[in-house]
Amino acid sequence: MLACSWLRQLTDDATGYGETTRAIQLEYGYDQELTNYPDEIELWSDDYTSVTRFFDDVEQAPQFFFMLEQDYDFSGVYVRDADEIVDE
Numbered sequence: 001m002l003a004c005s006w007l008r009q010l011t012d013d014a015t016g017y018g019e020t021t022r023a024i025q026l027e028y029g030y031d032q033e034l035t036n037y038p039d040e041i042e043l044w045s046d047d048y049t050s051v052t053r054f055f056d057d058v059e060q061a062p063q064f065f066f067m068l069e070q071d072y073d074f075s076g077v078y079v080r081d082a083d084e085i086v087d088e
Contacts, residue, residue, distance in 0.1 A: 002030040002037055004067050009082070021082035028072040038062040 004027070011021040030037075041063045048054040058064055 002034060004028045004030075004063070004072075023080045023082065025078045025080075027076050027078065028067060029074045029076075030070060031073040034070075038066050 006026040008024045009021065010024060011019055013019055038061075041061055043054065043058055043061070045051060045054040048057070
């Protein structure tokens with residue numbers, strides 16, 4: 001199985017009880033047999049001098065085109081608190 005994810009870490013006061021840090025993940029999963037798919041990639045917006053440059057790199061990556069062109073078998077949105085996030 002192949003999974004492609006978009007992740008975003010947010011810190012805000014949306015609950016009204018002080019700042020909370022959460023990770024929000026949008027995931028697309030592919031159960032079908034895929035013979036051609038791109039290598040894994042990680043791009044972090046804070047590694048760029050502007051959001052525009054970050055999006056330019058994302059939108060030029062073969063991984064981005066793969067996600068646009070393939071039909072996915074399932075998807076999901078997941079929200080986790082920062083204390084549930086484990087560095088791998």
